[in-house]
Every structure is written in structure tokens, then in C-alpha cells.
Amino acid sequence: xxxxxxxxxxxxxxxxxxxxxxxxxxxxxxxxxxxxxxxxxxxxxxxxxxxxxxxxxxxxxxxxxxxxxxxxxxxxxxxxxxxxxxxxxxxxxxxxxxxxxxxxxxxxxxxxxxxxxxxxxxxxxxxxxxxxxxxxxxxxxxxxxxxxxxxxxxxxxxxxxxxxxxxxxxxxxxxxxxxxxxxxxxxxxxxxxxxxxxxxxxxxxxxxxxxxxxxxxxxxxxxxxxxxxxxxxxxxxxxxxxxxxxxxxxxxxxxxxxxxxxxxxxxxxxxxxxxxxxxxxxxxxxxxxxxxxxxxxxxxxxxxxxxxxxxxxxxxxxxxxxxxxxxxxxxxxxxxxxxxxxxxxxxxxxxxxxxxxxxxxxxxxxxxxxxxxxxxxxxxxxxxxxxxxxxxxxxxxxxxxxxxxxxxxxxxxxxxxxxxxxxxxxxxxxxxxxxxxxxxxxxxxxxxxxxxxxxxxxxxxxxxxxxxxxxxxxxxxxxxxxxxxxxxxxxxxxxxxxxxxxxxxxxxxxxxxxxxxxxxxxxxxxxxxxxxxxxxxxxxxxxxxxxxxxxxxxxxxxxxxxxxxxxxxxxxxxxxxxxxxxxxxxxxxxxxxxxxxxxxxxxxxxxxxxxxxxxxxxxxxxxxxxxxxxxxxxxxxxxxxxxxxxxxxxxxxxxxxxxxxxxxxxxxxxxxxxxxxxxxxxxxxxx
Amino acid sequence: xxxxxxxxxxxxxxxxxxxxxxxxxxxxxxxxxxxxxxxxxxxxxxxxxxxxxxxxxxxxxxxxxxxxxxxxxxxxxxxxxxxxxxxxxxxxxxxxxxxxxxxxxxxxxxxxxxxxxxxxxxxxxxxxxxxxxxxxxxxxxxxxxxxxxxxxxxxxxxxxxxxxxxxxxx
Amino acid sequence: xxxxxxxxxxxxxxxxxxxxxxxxxxxxxxxxxxxxxxxxxxxxxxxxxxxxxxxxxxxxxxxxxxxxxxxxxxxxxxxxxxxxxxxxxxxx
Numbered sequence: 001x002x003x004x005x006x007x008x009x010x011x012x013x014x015x016x017x018x019x020x021x022x023x024x025x026x027x028x029x030x031x032x033x034x035x036x037x038x039x040x041x042x043x044x045x046x047x048x049x050x051x052x053x054x055x056x057x058x059x060x061x062x063x064x065x066x067x068x069x070x071x072x073x074x075x076x077x078x079x080x081x082x083x084x085x086x087x088x089x090x091x092x093x094x095x096x097x098x099x100x101x102x103x104x105x106x107x108x109x110x111x112x113x114x115x116x117x118x119x120x121x122x123x124x125x126x127x128x129x130x131x132x133x134x135x136x137x138x139x140x141x142x143x144x145x146x147x148x149x150x151x152x153x154x155x156x157x158x159x160x161x162x163x164x165x166x167x168x169x170x171x172x173x174x175x176x177x178x179x180x181x182x183x184x185x186x187x188x189x190x191x192x193x194x195x196x197x198x199x200x201x202x203x204x205x206x207x208x209x210x211x212x213x214x215x216x217x218x219x220x221x222x223x224x225x226x227x228x229x230x231x232x233x234x235x236x237x238x239x240x241x242x243x244x245x246x247x248x249x250x251x252x253x254x255x256x257x258x259x260x261x262x263x264x265x266x267x268x269x270x271x272x273x274x275x276x277x278x279x280x281x282x283x284x285x286x287x288x289x290x291x292x293x294x295x296x297x298x299x300x301x302x303x304x305x306x307x308x309x310x311x312x313x314x315x316x317x318x319x320x321x322x323x324x325x326x327x328x329x330x331x332x333x334x335x336x337x338x339x340x341x342x343x344x345x346x347x348x349x350x351x352x353x354x355x356x357x358x359x360x361x362x363x364x365x366x367x368x369x370x371x372x373x374x375x376x377x378x379x380x381x382x383x384x385x386x387x388x389x390x391x392x393x394x395x396x397x398x399x400x401x402x403x404x405x406x407x408x409x410x411x412x413x414x415x416x417x418x419x420x421x422x423x424x425x426x427x428x429x430x431x432x433x434x435x436x437x438x439x440x441x442x443x444x445x446x447x448x449x450x451x452x453x454x455x456x457x458x459x460x461x462x463x464x465x466x467x468x469x470x471x472x473x474x475x476x477x478x479x480x481x482x483x484x485x486x487x488x489x490x491x492x493x494x495x496x497x498x499x500x501x502x503x504x505x506x507x508x509x510x511x512x513x514x515x516x517x518x519x520x521x522x523x524x525x526x527x528x529x530x531x532x533x534x535x536x537x538x539x540x541x542x543x544x545x546x547x548x549x550x551x552x553x554x555x556x557x558x559x560x561x562x563x564x565x566x567x568x569x570x571x572x573x574x575x576x577x578x579x580x581x582x583x584x585x586x587x588x589x590x591x592x593x594x595x596x597x598x599x600x601x602x603x604x605x606x607x608x609x610x611x612x613x614x615x616x617x618x619x620x621x622x623x624x625x626x627x628x629x630x631x632x633x634x635x636x637x638x639x640x641x642x643x644x645x646x647x648x649x650x651x652x653x654x655x656x657x658x659x660x661x662x663x664x665x666x667x668x669x670x671x672x673x674x675x676x677x678x679x680x681x682x683x684x685x686x687x
Numbered sequence: 688x689x690x691x692x693x694x695x696x697x698x699x700x701x702x703x704x705x706x707x708x709x710x711x712x713x714x715x716x717x718x719x720x721x722x723x724x725x726x727x728x729x730x731x732x733x734x735x736x737x738x739x740x741x742x743x744x745x746x747x748x749x750x751x752x753x754x755x756x757x758x759x760x761x762x763x764x765x766x767x768x769x770x771x772x773x774x775x776x777x778x779x780x781x782x783x784x785x786x787x788x789x790x791x792x793x794x795x796x797x798x799x800x801x802x803x804x805x806x807x808x809x810x811x812x813x814x815x816x817x818x819x820x821x822x823x824x825x826x827x828x829x830x831x832x833x834x835x836x837x838x839x840x841x842x843x844x845x846x847x848x849x850x851x852x853x854x855x856x857x
Numbered sequence: 858x859x860x861x862x863x864x865x866x867x868x869x870x871x872x873x874x875x876x877x878x879x880x881x882x883x884x885x886x887x888x889x890x891x892x893x894x895x896x897x898x899x900x901x902x903x904x905x906x907x908x909x910x911x912x913x914x915x916x917x918x919x920x921x922x923x924x925x926x927x928x929x930x931x932x933x934x935x936x937x938x939x940x941x942x943x944x945x946x947x948x949x
Contacts, residue, residue: 007868007870049879208900375803392785392790393790431921487918838938841937846933849905
């Protein structure tokens with residue numbers, strides 16, 4: 001299989017290179033109208049077909065690697081290092097992304113899948129898709145070149161082939177880890193597609209803003225994958241790492257969060273371009289930046305530039321990424337300068353207090369958050385370079401800097417939809433803001449009454465302060481969003497005579513993008529409430545002999561057993577803890593610690609009991625070497641389940657927004673066959 | 688040390704002002720911890736475990752971790768000795784290096800880490816506000832000018848096709 | 858799978874992808890050049906959408922009457938200019 005896999009990778013590289021070259025030549029011929037021995041359309045079509053064939057070839061390579069894992073082919077170094085015979089079947093798939101070579105293959109494969117769909121649906125706008133396809137082929141050439149020359153996944157093991165492999169990293173042996181990395185990669189890799197469309201549209205001087213509508217589904221689906229990937233990662237960290245939290249500001253987490261922030265900014269600001277013909281240059285650079293950030297993220301974690309718990313072994317591929325990023329940046333800058341006259345805005349923001357400016361500020365805050373994270377990730381490198389002193393940028397720094405920015409963003413989430421387009425009068429502001437402001441202050445009073453007070457014993461408590469602001473803003477934003485639904489449904493109800501709930505349904509279908517967006521915002525608000533709950537986390541740690549008790553919050557835990565188990569894959573130790581509340585036994589929890597046989601690495605299996613108000617989170621920390629008794633750490637984490645619930649709402653909202661709206665269309669909008677071209681440079685460009 | 692001095696020297700008054708602000712923020716954020724256990728909890732979340740796990744000291748949960756136990760014991764001893772936060776951090780960074788602190792200090796080049804994000808954010812906000820103000824100059828009364836009578840019929844058509852009476856409702 | 862079988866499979870893959878890519882197909886998609894009229898019609902669709910939104914938000918109580926009338930006049934003037942150009946192009 002190693003031979004077939006390597007062969008398939010070479011074929012995929014050759015096809016991607018042909019796609020790029022033939023595509024570029026065909027587009028040049030089409031743009032300049034030069035005579036050629038072959039019709040440019042025919043040449044462009046062979047380029048497109050090469051892209052589709054390339055997908056088949058890269059799929060063959062991915063299949064070869066998966067086949068090798070399942071057949072325990074330890075003659076392949078990668079399989080020997082990342083799998084073993086006793087590894088359960090489900091986790092054998094995980095071997096595809098557990099090491100550098102495999103994860104790059106996954107990257108290239110997913111790129112191939114996206115490219116396959118793009119090239120199949122080319123009839124929607126043949127020229128634009130041809131440009132996007134050729135640019136995508138350039139990115140594919142890069143990844144396939146790395147796979148062929150720098151990080152070959154099918155390299156053979158030198159020396160005697162071992163009986164068994166080293167096994168999969170225990171951290172990956174968790175059900176979510178079979179979904180989380182592909183999801184994250186789908187999001188990460190997917191941003192390449194809107195990038196290709198944006199660059200292609202700029203190169204060909206695409207007339208109008210319809211390319212945004214064409215790429216909207218791509219951008220939203222990609223964003224959805226990245227969002228799900230990030231939150232699945234959070235949930236995995238929470239359930240597996242056993243430190244009671246879900247976000248540690250690790251460079252790899254940051255690397256996935258940065259393109260998410262710029263991608264979110266892009267999703268918002270393209271609406272301005274589509275509706276008003278504004279912010280064209282800004283949008284182009286937002287998507288360029290997003291794609292570059294996905295490459296930078298890979299560089300940061302793969303090249304060993306910054307230390308991370310996720311980082312794979314350091315290797316020479318960092319240089320490849322630096323060079324490729326340089327080329328991408330140069331192409332972006334050149335195209336932008338060459339075609340910037342095409343990006344003139346048709347309108348400008350007319351007032352500081354308008355929906356347009358709220359979009360602008362929302363973008364600014366998202367970019368500021370992205371800068372903060374980039375700064376935090378790179379400052380240790382900068383500090384070492386400038387003053388020779390490497391520092392740690394840990395959670396205390398990020399929390400101090402990022403939380404105020406995040407809360408400001410939340411505020412804008414509520415303010416934006418309430419502002420009218422163009423400009424607004426004081427009367428309008430008063431009319432639209434009375435309810436959210438009243439709800440805000442009402443929540444402040446209620447929170448203070450229930451003990452969420454930023455000053456305790458005369459001292460300032462930052463955690464409670466931020467929680468107070470987060471809760472108040474959340475209810476206020478929620479009231480603003482709900483009032484949008486209520487007012488809109490009221491109009492429809494009056495017009496059609498339908499009941500309120502039908503009217504809400506009709507309202508959402510009328511403009512799925514806007515109301516789907518509002519549902520996403522509701523999800524974000526719920527997530528923020530869940531995050532704010534962390535200010536009230538409690539934890540207790542103690543050694544527990546048989547029938548010892550531990551009290552946390554309103555729960556009492558009693559150790560009723562401490563036992564061991566083993567199977568072919570791992571040995572485990574776990575404690576059996578009866579949980580009581582008000583003297584009544586509720587349930588039993590069994591936190592566990594495993595030691596995987598192949599890798600000899602330990603792994604925590606946290607026991608979590610989740611209710612809407614809080615999570616009871618129990619970690620088996622191991623045994624005291626001198627007494628042999630288990631050490632148990634218990635956490636009471638308020639509102640964590642709100643985070644996951646918020647994500648579900650967010651995903652639902654995205655699906656709603658992906659549905660086509662039922663806006664009235666006019667028959668007069670049909671395109672007639674005859675008329676003059678838009679502008680001479682329409683099909684020219686810097687290909 | 689020389690490098691630190693030259694770094695802070697370059698920023699002059701701005702750096703001093705920002706340092707004072709950052710210190711005030713840091714003080715604000717640290718005065719919450721009053722009793723020994725909450726102080727212990729607060730401080731162990733501002734230090735890193737040095738075993739290479741890249742985790743906060745108070746959250747490191749490796750079985751048999753060689754570093755966290757010792758560091759926590761040292762922290763307890765310092766708290767029992769009534770040492771100030773700054774003394775504790777100095778002692779830790781002297782022994783384990785500056786990377787043991789979970790966040791940079793507010794001295795010398797480290798201050799840049801704290802100031803830059805807020806400075807960039809403030810500059811971007813200010814820049815945008817000024818830009819929008821410039822754009823909106825003369826458009827403060829964004830009123831519709833007198834409409835061209837020759838397009839009256841077109842406007843009538845537009846109204847018909849987009850108003851509530853037709854299909855503009857929903 | 859032996860290396861020889863791997864090579865044979867690889868060769869089959871190579872032949873398959875080559876044939877698919879260069880198969881002499883005469884039917885392929887092409888596109889006429891987008892015209893200014895196409896572009897204006899797209900803009901018209903968008904401006905109509907903006908007007909409908911404005912009208913809807915007004916009825917939902919988000920705009921005071923004077924703000925609404927002013928915004929509507931601005932948008933209608935812009936759309937009227939566009940429609941005038943469309944009519945000219947369509948008559949040409």
C-alpha cells in the first residue's frame with residue numbers, strides 16, 4: 001500500500017500542477033483574446049477535469065494510509081509511530097491526523113474534497129469558478145509538494161519491522177477526538193475557498209457583488225465547521241484534560257481562533273458590500289488575512305516556533321510555510337495594487353450612529369481581538385528576540401486583555417441591529433433603546449441583589465465584575481434580539497392575520513439570513529452566560545480513603561470503592577463515589593485514570609454530572625505513593641452546560657441562515673440576452 | 688538590566704504613564720485575595736508549572752509531576768512567611784526563569800505586552816471615529832435632495848413594486 | 858498489498874486520471890460576457906430589497922415617520938437613476 005499511496009501522491013501533485021498551469025494559460029488566453037492552437041474553453045475544461053481527477057488521486061492516498069492502519073502495516077514509519085494492534089477500530093481513523101505527515105495528508109484531502117465540489121458546480125459562473133479553481137490548484141500544489149518531498153506519510157521504516165506499533169497518543173483516544181480534528185480542519189482548510197473566490201473575483205475584475213452571494217454558502221459552511229471544531233475541542237479539553245476548564249489559550253487553540261475572528265468579521269462586512277457596495281477593499285483584505293492566518297497557525301504549531309501542548313514534532317516544513325506565505329502575500333498585494341481601481345466604494349458611512357458604522361466597529365473589535373491573540377502568541381518570540389528574555393503569556397494575561405474586548409463586542413451585537421441604516425435621529429435611538437437599557441439595569445439590580453457584586457469586603461473582585469457586566473449585557477442583547485422578532489412578527493401577524501408563532505416562522509423565512517443571524521447571536525449570548533459562570537467555579541482536592549467524605553457546594557461525595565481494571569489497550573484505576581445531596585443518595589460517579597500499554601502514557605477520564613445550573617466535575621488524580629489512597633479533585637463549575645447549549649442554538653441559526661430566503665422577486669429582473677459589455681477591463685486582469 | 692532600561696527609556700513619558708496604569712490595574716486585580724487560602728489559590732493561578740506541560744501551576748494535574756508539588760510547597764512557605772506578591776514572583780522567576788510567571792511583569796519591555804493591545808485598539812477606534820466623522824461632514828443632514836421630475840414615473844413604479852401594498856410586506 | 862500490486866494499482870490510477878482529464882469532450886460550459894445591464898439589474902434587485910427592508914422596519918416601528926420618509930426618498934432617487942439607465946440600455 002505504501003507504493004500505491006506514494007504513487008497516488010505523485011499523480012495528485014502532477015494533476016494539481018497541470019490544473020494550475022493549464023487553468024492560468026486558458027484564463028490568460030480568454031482575457032486577452034489571443035489566438036491559440038487550442039480553444040481556451042477546452043483547455044480550461046481539461047484543467048477543471050484535472051482538478052477532479054486530482055481529488056480521486058489524493059483520495060487514493062488517504063485510503064492507502066487508512067488501509068495501512070487497519071492492516072497494521074508497521075513497515076510504514078508513520079503507522080508504526082501512531083498506531084498499534086490493540087487500538088480500537090474507531091481510533092485507527094484518528095491515526096490519520098495524529099502525526100504531522102498524516103495531518104498534512106488530511107489537509108490536502110479536505111482541500112481536494114472542497115475542490116471537487118467547486119469544480120463540479122462550475123456552471124454557476126464558469127469564468128469565476130475557473131479563476132477560483134486555478135488559485136485553489138496553486139494551494140494544492142503547495143500541500144502536495146510538502147507531502148511528496150518534505151513530510152512523506154508513506155516513508156518506509158528502516159531496519160527490522162517491529163511486531164507492534166507505538167500506539168496512538170492517549171489524548172486522542174476519546175470519541176470526540178474522532179470528530180473534532182476533521183471538523184476543525186474542514187473549517188481551517190475551507191477558508192481557502194472564499195479566499196480563492198475573492199482573489200479570483202479581484203483578478204478578473206468581477207462586475208458587481210454577485211460573487212459574494214455565490215460564495216456565501218462556502219463561507220458560512222466553512223465558518224460553521226470551524227465553530228463546531230473549536231467548541232468540540234473545548235468540550236474535549238474539558239472532558240479529557242481534567243483541569244476543570246475548557247480554554248487554556250494554548251497557541252494551537254489561538255491558531256484556530258484567529259481565523260475564526262477574521263472570518264466572522266468577513267461574514268459581517270460582506271453584507272455591507274452586498275447591500276451597499278461599501279468596504280470592498282476591507283473585505284478583500286479580511287479574507288486574504290483569514291487565509292494567511294490559517295497558514296500562520298499551521299506554521300506556528302508545526303515549526304516549533306512557539307511551545308504548545310498540541311505541537312507536533314518540529315521539522316523543516318516551517319521553511320516551506322514561510323516561503324508559501326510570502327508568495328501568497330506577494331500575490332495578494334500585487335493583485336490588490338493592480339486592480340484596486342475596481343474596489344472603489346459606491347457609498348461611504350454617513351453617520352457615527354448607524355448600522356453601517358456598527359458593522360465597521362464590530363469588524364474593528366473582531367480584528368482587535370485577533371491582534372490581541374496574535375500578539376499574545378508571538379510576544380514570547382518577540383521578547384526573546386528584542387531583550388533576550390522569553391516570557392509566558394498565560395491565561396491571566398489573555399483574560400485581562402481579551403475579556404473587556406469580548407464584552408465590548410457583545411455590546412455591539414445588541415446595538416447593531418437596533419440602529420437604522422445610513423443615519424439615525426435621537427428620537428429613533430430613544431425608541432429602539434429603551435427596552436434593552438431598562439433590561440440591562442434591571443439585570444444589574446437583580447445580580448447585585450443575588451450577590452454578584454464586584455466589591456467584596458471592600459476589595460474589587462474582577463471575576464464578579466466581569467460576570468456582572470456579562471450577565472447584564474447578555475440579557476440586554478437578548479431582549480434587543482427578541483424585540484426584533486416580536487416587532488417583525490407583529491407586522492406579519494397584522495398583515496396576514498396569522499397567529500404570533502406562525503408569524504415568527506414566516507418572518508424568519510422571509511429573510512433567513514438576517515433572522516438566522518439573530519438566532520446565531522442568541523447562541524452567542526447563551527455561550528457568554530456560560531463562560532461568565534467560570535467566575536464562580538469552586539474546587540476541592542483531597543485524599544480519600546474508603547468511606548471518606550468530601551463536601552463541595554451542596555453535594556457530599558463518599559468513596560465507596562477503589563478498584564482497577566485492564567484490557568488489551570490500557571490498564572485503569574478508578575474510584576466509585578456515591579453522591580449525596582441533603583442526606584439523600586443521588587447517583588454514583590466513577591472518575592478514572594488510564595495507562596495505555598503501547599505508549600505507557602497516563603490519561604484522565606473525568607466523571608461529569610451536568611445539570612443546567614452547574615457541572616459536578618470529578619477528577620481521579622492518582623494515588624498517594626506513601627498511603628496508596630486515591631486523590632480526588634472535585635469541581636463545581638456553574639453554567640458550563642449553557643456553553644454547549646449555546647453552540648447548539650448557534651449551529652441551528654447557521655442552518656437557518658443557509659436556507660434561501662423567500663424574498664419577493666420581480667419578473668422584470670430576468671436577464672435579457674442583448675446589451676453592451678460593462679467595462680473594457682471586465683475580462684482583463686492580472687492572471 | 689541595561690536592555691530593560693534602554694527599552695523603557697525609549698518609550699519615555701508614555702511608558703511611565705502606561706506603567707502606572709498597568710500597575711493600577713494589576714493592583715486592582717490583586718487586592719481581591721484576602722485570606723491565605725484564597726491568596727494561595729490566586730497566586731498559583733499566576734504561576735506556571737515548570738515540568739514542560741505548559742499548564743497553570745494551580746491546574747497541573749499530572750500524576751507524579753516532579754515540579755508542581757515542589758513549586759506549590761514553596762509558594763505555601765512564602766505565603767506563611769508573609770512575603771509580598773512581588774517578592775514571591777521575584778523569588779520564583781529568580782529560581783525558575785521568567786517563564787514561570789503566567790503573565791509578563793509590568794516592567795521594562797514586558798510592559799509593551801500589556802500596553803500594545805490597548806494602544807492598538809484605542810488607536811483603531813479613534814482612527815475609525817475620525818474617518819467616519821470626515822466622511823459624514825456635510826452629510827449631517829443627510830436629507831433627500833429635490834427629486835428629478837423626469838423620474839417621477841419611475842419612482843411611482845418603484846413605490847408600487849416595493850411598498851406594503853404589493854409584495855413588499857413580507 | 859505487495860509493492861508490485863501497488864505499482865499496478867498506481868499505474869491504473871495514472872491511466873484513469875489521464876484519460877478522464879484529456880478525454881476529447883466537445884461539450885463544455887462557457888459563459889457569455891457579463892454586461893453592464895446584467896450588473897444594473899443585479900443592483901436593482903439589491904436596491905429593491907433595501908427598500909422593502911426599510912418599509913418593513915418602518916412598519917415594525919423602528920423608524921420615526923420623518924426618518925423613514927427621508928431614507929425612502931434617498932433610496933428611491935438612487936433606484937430611479939438606476940432604472941433610467943436600465944431603460945436607456947434596454948431601448949438601445
